Ligand SMILES: *[C@@H]1O[C@H](CO)[C@@H](O)[C@H](O)[C@H]1NC(C)=O
Ligand SMILES: *[C@@H]1O[C@H](CO)[C@@H](O)[C@H](O)[C@H]1NC(C)=O
Ligand SMILES: *[C@@H]1O[C@H](CO)[C@@H](O)[C@H](O)[C@H]1NC(C)=O
Ligand SMILES: *[C@@H]1O[C@H](CO)[C@@H](O)[C@H](O)[C@H]1NC(C)=O
Ligand SMILES: *[C@@H]1O[C@H](CO)[C@@H](O)[C@H](O)[C@H]1NC(C)=O
Ligand SMILES: *[C@@H]1O[C@H](CO)[C@@H](O)[C@H](O)[C@H]1NC(C)=O
Ligand SMILES: *[C@@H]1O[C@H](CO)[C@@H](O)[C@H](O)[C@H]1NC(C)=O
Ligand SMILES: *[C@@H]1O[C@H](CO)[C@@H](O)[C@H](O)[C@H]1NC(C)=O
């Protein structure tokens with residue numbers, strides 16, 4: 001039977017190769033497990049899938065069905081999320097803990113089943129529970145069903161997963177921050193495909209090396225899997241052409257630097273057009289307003305096949321860590337490729353206008369006892385974060401996920417009164433408000449914004465200056481959105497609306513909302529269920545920088561949330 005399946009798959013793949021594409025089933029078993037790795041002169045236990053860091057790559061063609069059997073052989077509750085995959089009418093496979101499912105307990109299992117349709121390019125998968133995505137992640141690559149890209153076929157496709165490694169167990173780090181109410185420890189070093197840099201000790205044989213042939217064009221399938229940092233990426237003496245972001249094709253965009261926020265991905269071409277030799281590829285953090293951050297850049301090497309083994313690689317000139325001009329230019333200059341496969345026009349009629357403030361907050365500590373180690377935030381309170389002054393929290397001891405409550409019409413798990421705009425209008429980005437105690441405190445709540453099936457939503461994300469603020473890469477589950485405009489200061493509904501790009505704006509699943517600024521997105525809610533929208537800085541999530549959309553069912557069974565799988569984990 002197994003042999004027969006293997007034979008059938010082999011046939012299917014050879015058919016695909018001849019581009020007579022018929023959809024196949026791509027099946028994986030993901031064993032979540034403790035794995036010992038050696039880094040920074042010592043051994044460390046991390047949680048991985050199948051012992052791999054980064055985890056296995058899932059490679060599919062648009063239209064394929066994916067089945068992943070997740071077996072939790074590790075010590076922690078966990079869920080997995082397929083970041084950017086639409087999950088049209090398969091929301092039970094989406095994964096954020098307590099939103100679509102209860103976590104998979106140790107020794108538990110869950111099978112994710114979904115179709116990958118109407119999208120192609122580079123996405124990824126990652127744990128969606130506490131800090132586990134630090135080491136539980138991998139690439140999710142969707143090849144065009146036809147085998148044709150809307151640009152000349154690159155010689156090779158190479159996944160480049162940027163990430164970070166910590167000095168200690170990430171679960172201990174996040175638990176420590178939850179208890180203290182302060183900020184979690186920063187990572188120790190950035191990584192390229194799990195490997196750090198020759199600049200660190202004990203890593204001589206542990207850097208990423210990419211062999212290239214002169215004259216060939218390579219496609220880098222880039223992902224930022226780092227927990228809490230936007231990243232710059234450069235290769236000495238080489239330029240890039242961006243052809244897709246977040247698995248949506250873009251107009252060719254030429255640049256010598258890639259900027260990528262946590263959660264985002266980019267398909268980037270580069271041609272090995274130098275005489276010979278070797279060249280460093282570097283990922284370095286883009287950071288604003290973060291006193292304590294990881295400065296150990298990731299450094300790999302691009303090596304021409306005629307390079308002498310002794311040749312010293314060239315180093316690119318890196319931007320300063322706080323180079324907002326470079327980041328903003330990259331984030332705003334990319335445009336979508338009108339008419340490319342799966343491109344969709346901007347919806348012009350808007351049913352729901354939302355203005356959502358995002359940023360830090362404080363949670364009142366019920367004890368002002370200085371030795372109470374649970375009050376290590378500003379003013380002896382706990383760090384928090386909020387959207388429209390609502391700080392998202394899942395109540396302890398919850399009996400079912402929000403989606404199960406929606407599906408079974410159970411009340412008391414969440415409410416549908418997430419506000420359309422801030423309760424108070426104030427000078428959002430004015431640093432004079434950074435420590436304004438009358439505005440800083442946000443109540444904990446579990447709220448959704450109710451949307452009619454297929455309604456069109458416009459959201460202005462307005463960053464606030466609370467505790468001086470930070471960049472927030474906002475990620476929406478279940479949909480791509482158009483990014484109509486981005487800017488600094490307070491969004492002005494008249495003058496800034498006039499700047500909207502309604503012709504060829506980026507389509508993304510994650511948008512960087514700049515420190516002291518705003519971003520405007522639009523999407524059509526044609527996928528029913530309870531979808532999480534949250535900041536992809538992992539330290540901001542437990543603080544509450546999240547909310548959900550409850551999208552109603554369509555008129556027919558095939559446009560409604562299907563019944564839950566029988567093996568859906570119980571709380
Ligand atoms: C996995 O590693 C963690 C941290 O080192 C440890 O606490 C736990 O007991 C280990 N669990 C298993 C199942 O090996
Ligand atoms: C995937 O698509 C097939 C064929 O259209 C359909 O029969 C199946 O129900 C879909 N599966 C899921 C999980 O949506
Ligand atoms: C976090 O950093 C502090 C200061 O360096 C250190 O004392 C603490 O042990 C670290 N926490 C973890 C979980 O590694
Ligand atoms: C590498 O080791 C040397 C000698 O032990 C030490 O002086 C240096 O600070 C270390 N460098 C890093 C980046 O840890
Ligand atoms: C990179 O692009 C710049 C600007 O277009 C150009 O001046 C430079 O020669 C290019 N470098 C390489 C190595 O192709
Ligand atoms: C590489 O190029 C340099 C000049 O740019 C030349 O001196 C050297 O011989 C070349 N090496 C090889 C292996 O082609
Ligand atoms: C970037 O940081 C440097 C050094 O800390 C500082 O001098 C400079 O003013 C900062 N630039 C911006 C744009 O904030
Ligand atoms: C590109 O970015 C620069 C700098 O942020 C900006 O001035 C310019 O308007 C942008 N161009 C486009 C076409 O978005």
Ligand SMILES: *[C@@H]1O[C@H](CO)[C@@H](O)[C@H](O)[C@H]1NC(C)=O
Nearest residue numbers: 364365366367369372374375
């Ligand atoms: C410390 O603060 C936490 C959270 O506010 C509270 O639950 C706990 O009782 C306090 N502990 C002491 C010893 O005051």
Ligand SMILES: *[C@@H]1O[C@H](CO)[C@@H](O)[C@H](O)[C@H]1NC(C)=O
Nearest residue numbers: 367368369370371372373374
């Ligand atoms: C503060 O809390 C500590 C325990 O966290 C306790 O031992 C101490 O007595 C408390 N002090 C006051 C003044 O409440």
Ligand SMILES: *[C@@H]1O[C@H](CO)[C@@H](O)[C@H](O)[C@H]1NC(C)=O
Nearest residue numbers: 347454455456524526554559
């Ligand atoms: C959703 O609305 C659009 C028009 O905005 C329409 O073209 C489309 O057919 C609708 N989709 C469904 C599933 O009703």
Ligand SMILES: *[C@@H]1O[C@H](CO)[C@@H](O)[C@H](O)[C@H]1NC(C)=O
Nearest residue numbers: 350353354355421493494497
């Ligand atoms: C902004 O303008 C739009 C279009 O004129 C309007 O529908 C919307 O309600 C306005 N939003 C706010 C927050 O005033």
Ligand SMILES: [Cu+2]
Nearest residue numbers: 472535537540
């Ligand atoms: Cu954030």
